Amino acid sequence: MQAVFLSELVLKDFRNFREAQVSFAPGLNILVGPNGTGKTNLLEAIGYLSLARSFRYHPDRELRSWGCEEFRIQGTVWRGSQKLQVDILYRPGQKELMINGNRQRLLDLLGLFLTVTFGPDDLYLVKGPPALRRKFLDRELCQIDRAYAQHLWAYHRVLLQRNAILKQVAAGKVPVGDVDPWNVQLITLALPIMERRRSFLERLNTLASYFYAHLAPKQNVRLIYSPSLPLGEDCLSKLTSSLEKEVAAGATLWGPQRDDFVFYLNGRPARHSASQGEQRSLVLVLKLAEVVYFSEVLGIRPCLLLDDVFSELDKKRQELLLKLLSEEGQSFITTTELASLPQEIVNKGKILAFPFR
Ligand SMILES: Nc1ncnc2c1ncn2[C@@H]1O[C@H](COP(=O)(O)OP(=O)(O)OP(=O)(O)O)[C@@H](O)[C@H]1O
Ligand SMILES: [Mg+2]
Structure with a gap:
């Protein structure tokens, strides 16, 4: 099965990231840091590369860093050996997509970088x-x-x-x-x-x-x-x-x-x-x-974006999720404490400490 993976992300004026450049592993990536340091925001930026929309369904104008007019998200996406440079620029009333340097319709983005997200808000899927x-x-x-x-x-x-x-x-x-x-x-x-x-x-x-x-x-x-x-x-x-x-x-x-x-x-x-x-x-x-x-x-195995889910799951449920994470493919996990993750995850993952720099 082919996996899709994001090797690099460059952000400009996105949420609390005025400027950021970060590289990821093709497998497991762990975003760890205190509350309010930008872990969920980074997942949101990654998820934005799937649909040019926030997976939290927040309007684009809210994604700009406060006081800024526009934001930009650039990602290097790999589908097997195919490399795609995805570049999305948001300005009020306008969204521009470039893929490998060529201007494209937003529709052309769909399906290139598949993500499945799982976070605390998803509980509303049952009761909301x-x-x-x-x-x-x-x-x-x-x-x-x-x-x-x-x-x-x-x-x-x-x-x-x-x-x-x-x-x-x-x-x-x-x-x-x-x-x-x-x-x-x-x-x-x-x-x-x-x-x-x-x-x-x-x-x-x-x-x-x-x-x-x-x-x-x-x-x-x-x-x-x-x-x-x-x-x-x-x-x-x-x-x-x-x-x-x-x-x-x-x-x-x-x-x-x-x-x-x-x-x-x-x-x-x-x-x-x-x-x-x-x-x-x-x-x-x-x-x-x-x-x-x-x-x-x-x-294609989608990329998984898991926002703070492990601490809420009991052993049995963690094991089910772990099975999936042990399969090939890229995953991102956020947590405030490495200790709240199963040890085998911590051993396998690339650890990205927040706040950046
Ligand atoms: N548009 C924006 N511009 C600048 N900063 C923002 C913007 N939107 C949110 N923030 C700030 O980004 C910070 C980080 O938020 P985020 O939700 O990513 O934190 P987190 O690391 O996931 O925290 P937690 O562990 O509590 O989930 C918050 O303090 C928030 O105030
Ligand atoms: Mg968060």
């Missing part, structure tokens, strides 16, 4: 609002499927237009019939998005159940897609049947922007009943499932 789970689905699927990213982008444009028409209908400026042409367009773009989410979650469900069985053999985990529209032929009638409500709301009430997925633990929705530790386990197996899925679909 549906919008977070949709962001997760979109981030992951955009990385591995450019067609999905294109559909999503086109869908949101149509959605904005349809919502604008609904508002105009509500204000009595245009007849209700003006919504009709947008329905078919919306559905045509919505269906491939929902179908892709369905197949992704179906496979994740199988893989996550497999991993969970290692942690707790008697427990049963399911990960179920909950689309807001039926995937079959009825979706147009479902959409049109609620036109009155939509006009009143001034917004489209059905479609991928209302989707969700649900974790079930022993037949019950985990968001209501799972303990803190069970939630952590659910997220862990979801992330492990993702790593396997990416490897299956693209034949």
Whole structure:
């Protein structure tokens, strides 16, 4: 299996890094240092090379060092023996991508440097609002499927237009019939998005159940897609049947922007009943499932960005994660204390001490 790896990162005016240059090992990298020294920020910069977006979903303007107008992230990425110089420059209202010195569309970045992240905020994937789970689905699927990213982008444009028409209908400026042409367009773009989410979650469900069985053999985990529209032929009638409500709301009430997925633990929705530790386990197996899925679909082991996760996991869960880390491929782990990591990790990893310099 091919691995993807980041050998060097150069930052300019990114978060607390006014200027930084750092080299990484192709295997395990440990970022260690006190609270507030920039470990998570560095992971965020690394993750930015996957999608030209923050994996924390923070807006670009917040990623600039305070008082600065722009930021720049440059990474040297290896895919087997292929070397890619990725250079992303953010300025207000503009993002420039260069790959090996050539200007490229942001879409061309997708899939070049695959990352799977796992951090404290991921617990919200179980208990948090549906919008977070949709962001997760979109981030992951955009990385591995450019067609999905294109559909999503086109869908949101149509959605904005349809919502604008609904508002105009509500204000009595245009007849209700003006919504009709947008329905078919919306559905045509919505269906491939929902179908892709369905197949992704179906496979994740199988893989996550497999991993969970290692942690707790008697427990049963399911990960179920909950689309807001039926995937079959009825979706147009479902959409049109609620036109009155939509006009009143001034917004489209059905479609991928209302989707969700649900974790079930022993037949019950985990968001209501799972303990803190069970939630952590659910997220862990979801992330492990993702790593396997990416490897299956693209034949590439993604780079893992693990933010402060070890101290929260018990021995059994640590072991499962360790197994994955012992496989080929690059990983980054942050911690405040080396002592909170299993010794075999500390022995194997390249240690980067924070703060820099
Ligand atoms: N846009 C920004 N410009 C400058 N500094 C920032 C910016 N955003 C965040 N910071 C600062 O960066 C510092 C480091 O944050 P970060 O979250 O990376 O620390 P950390 O090492 O992960 O800490 P912890 O161990 O507590 O998780 C924080 O003190 C924060 O105030
Ligand atoms: Mg942190």
